[in-house]
Amino acid sequence: MNRSIRVLSLYEGFFAGGARILHTDLIAGLHNAGEQQHDVLSIASAVRRDSTVQHLRRDPRYVRLAASGVGVTSLGRTGGVEAPxxxxxxxxxLxxxxxxxxxxxxxxxxxxxxLGLLLALRKRGLMPDRPVAACLHRSDPTHSGSALSWLSEAAASGLLTAEISCARSTSDAYQPYLSPATGRFVIGNGIDTDRFRPGTEGERAAMRRTLGVPPxxxxxxxxxxxDLMKDPGLFLRSVALHSAQRPETHYLVCGAGMTRENDAFRALLDESGVTDATNLHALGIRDDMPEIYRIADIVALTSAFGEASPLCLLEGAASGATPVTTDVGDSALTVDGIGFVTTHEATAIAPTWTDVLARRPELRERSIAARARFGRDRMIAEYAAILRGLVDNRRAAA
Structure with missing residues (x-):
């Protein structure tokens, strides 16, 4: 087959989150390589999640795909917490x-x-005979709601050809819900290390001024x-303990719903013991995360469940920060040799932050020296090979 293969990615919608960031970066890279032609079908054109309404055309992932020449079509639905x-x-x-x-x-x-959309197509006799691969990004399938039963049905019926997990913990967790005939692959996450890199002195100084952080x-x-999965309450309780010992520290909180306009976030602030004297910057959704990571000494993750191979740890470390994470999914493997793993207790997390700050020059060099292992080129090449194999196998069986 001489022509480029045509790949359609199905998105539940466009909203902030690591899986969407990673997949968007992946298909933009595959599309730009020239051997594959990528398009996206988004079920929703707007999504209500994490106390925000996120619109497709305003989303940085959509903007990235459009700039890369990847076509994006929407069914025009409004999405919520549960998939349709x-x-x-x-x-x-349909x-x-x-x-x-x-x-x-x-x-x-x-x-x-x-996959619920593909099951609907099959029920109506509208599903073409195409290989289908599910890109999985969690380590706790039971938190996927009804979608887990759709995955099992698609696998049992043969509609699902393969799953591609971003971490070994993900592949192991989903294995009981798949058919023995379902292909299984693990491709570790990678990031764009040209975007996520240590900053120059001038870049770091400018970002600190922008955010009001002293030099x-x-x-x-x-x-x-x-989200409960991320356990923001644990992070804030850790901030309350740590700031009592290191009051000069600034804490930057980024992500959907992480603003004082969110009533639930404000309630957690009150419950955690964070006071007005704490240097907490509730920034919400940001489009300048590379610049923010460049001024970080620590990138923190306090997730309770669900993580597989968290992008924030890779992005922060590639920028020179030291990752400190709870032990969930493949997080411990991700930070091996460059970061620290704690229990799910603020009394363990806050002292670890203090220890890291005391060793900052040494630990920064460790993160920077490990940058080569975070790159996305390997990930893109492995996906390209698997997609080509799925197409070739289907054509050979026809």
């Missing part, structure tokens, strides 16, 4: 989806939620959406 059930799609939406699927050689489902103040960054 197969029975809720209209005839018009015809539109069937047409797009039919133009592709292979389908990538970003996580398991969009020599320690900085701890928490990049996460406002």
């Amino acid at each position: 059930a197969p029975s809720t799609y209209t005839d018009r939406q 015809r539109m989806a069937s047409n797009l699927v039919g133009r592709a050689d292979v389908i990538l489902s970003l996580k398991e939620q969009p 020599a103040a320690p900085v701890i960054v928490f990049a996460a959406r406002f």
Whole structure:
């Protein structure tokens, strides 16, 4: 086959989150390499999540894809916390989806939620015969709601050809819900190390001025959406303990719902013991995370469950920060040799932050020396090979 293969990615919607950031970077890289032609079908054009409404055309992931020449089509729905059930799609939406699927050689489902759309197509006799791979990014399938049953149904029926996990913990967690015939692959996450890099003195000074952070103040960054999985309460309790000992430290909280306009976030602030004297910057969704990571001394993760291979740890470390994380998913493996793993207790996290700040020059050099292992080129090449194999195998069996 001489022509480039055509790949359609299914998104539940466009909203802030590591899986969407990673997948967008992946398909933009594959598309720009010239051997594959990528398009996206988004089920929703706007999504209500994490106390925010996030619109497709304003989303940085959409902007990135459009700039890369990747076509994006939406079914025009409004998404929420739960993915739409197969029975809720209209005839018009199914015809539109069937047409797009039919133009592709292979389908990538970003996580398991969009599989409900493919099941709806199959029930109506509108699902073309195409290989389908689910790109999985969690280590706790039971928190996926009804979408987990859609994954199992798709695997049992043969609709799902393969799963591609971003971490070994993810692949192991999903294995019981798959058919023995389902192909299984693990491709570790990678990032754009040209974007996520240590800053120059001038860049760091400019960002500190922008955020109101003094030149020599320690900085701890928490990049996460406002969600139980991320356990923002644990992070804030750790801030309360740490700031009592290191009051000069500044804490930058970034992500959907991480603003004082969110009533639930304000309630957590009150419960945690964080006071007005604490240098806490609740920044919400940011489009300048590379610049923020460049001024970080520590990138913190306090997740309770669900993580696989968290991007924030890679992005922060590639920028020179030291990752400090709870032990969830492949986080411990991710920070091996450059960071620290703690228990899920503020009394363990706050002292670890203090120890890291005391060893900052040494630990910064460790992170910078490990940058080569974070790059995305390997990830893109491995995905390209798997997609080509799925298409070739289907054609050989036809």
